Amino acid sequence: MVRKPAKADVKVAGTRKPNMREAILAAAEELFSTYGFNAVSVRDIAQAAGANPGSVTYHFKTKDGLLLEIYRRHCGPMNLRRSELLAAARRVRDLQDRLEAIVRAYVLPAFTSGSDLAGGGTRFTRLRAVMSAEGNEVVRKIIAQTFDDTSNAFIDAIHESLPHIPRTDIVWRGHFLLGALYYTLVTPERVSRLSRGSADGSDAGHAIEQIVRATVASLQAAPLDQAAPARRKTPVPVKGQG
Amino acid sequence: MVRKPAKADVKVAGTRKPNMREAILAAAEELFSTYGFNAVSVRDIAQAAGANPGSVTYHFKTKDGLLLEIYRRHCGPMNLRRSELLAAARRVRDLQDRLEAIVRAYVLPAFTSGSDLAGGGTRFTRLRAVMSAEGNEVVRKIIAQTFDDTSNAFIDAIHESLPHIPRTDIVWRGHFLLGALYYTLVTPERVSRLSRGSADGSDAGHAIEQIVRATVASLQAAPLDQAAPARRKTPVPVKGQG
DNA sequence: TGATTCCTTGTACGATAGTACAAATATGGT
């Protein structure tokens, strides 16, 4: 990442910020989720937080440690929130409403923060999207350990609402949901651009409604024939073309 | 990225590879799409291609130039293929079949290469996913210039098949399709893991069928009420919770 | 107030980054 050359504000030694640790974490979240892990230097983060590079080392030891701490403080609250909302959704009587409530329970905590961290929800989800795209080694194990239980709980809940759909198909469609979620947070401006101004990709409320609606419909679709087709590898001919 | 310390094969000066330029491009595609742009050094690429770092500079001038060239040689063929398949899909009589053919025409070229580059299709799409996640400045403008025309053509074609769905909703759902596509190529092992072995996330043929099925269903879903709701920002209450 | 701990600062070090460049070698036309 390219830092701005000008260093307008001269820093007076000794003036201590109320909570420098939090400022560093927030700056790191923002920068990592925007430019990726390797594109951002410790110095970038320190400057954005109004801190000294040494402070980052002091609080988090290493750059990996900083990333780890970001995950540590978000994963718990987020999954807790999801569990709560899932439990509530399970109690919905109407089957169609229940399915929608379950999907919403999965989507919502990705946008709203699990704790009181300002804007933390979307920022952290965006971070997760970027880290998974970069195949970050530090977070790979955390992802599997921390999120798979929650994911399985949602898959099972959906499976209960749609018993005629094989679990495998639900896994696929839930996977697509997460991909849609990530991509919407990563490039919201593409929605604005392609819709020619009639939609705002960064409107979280609208994005949630659209994702929920699309996902519920996809979950209800007829499952794939597990039999003969879908056995071939690339290339696959266009069905009904000639 | 961490290079392997051992340099087993001693390189004899002068032994020229049949096409070093191609080898460098292929290695760069593979590494960039796996670890991200900034995580991979020119030396990493050179080593993976069995080349000298200087050769990379010779053929592509800069690291950005290398990335640019990767896009240059994939975008044209891929969009051409998409246009051909879209034209064929438009001629399908049955409306349901036509919609499916259109979606398939969009998805297919993302998996199969537009040219004869081995495995180039998924690799390049994976690269696009990673670059968009990292907000890469070099490719941002290319994306908008090169892909928006094609995207709009598909949106319009879908809109013709589903005239009762507002264009805005189609944009959203098409956006989700692309997100699902990207995420499936970036983390296929998550599908295998969550499905407990009953599905292979990296089976391109199966992934295509699943994506097409899910997307067609989501496109056919009732559009959102453009009126009262979906106006609120975060947080959004869970519908039907209490 | 003084002592202790906590936090911040400034600087520095080794590693690695992207890139430039001259020398060395391979290729292709004649």
Place this chain on the structure above:
DNA sequence: ACCATATTTGTACTATCGTACAAGGAATCA
């Protein structure tokens, strides 16, 4: 075989990277 060109190699330069560390100012409690 020779020359001109194209490509590869080896090396080097500068910038920036993550991190370490000593020194100094703030906070806390006696």
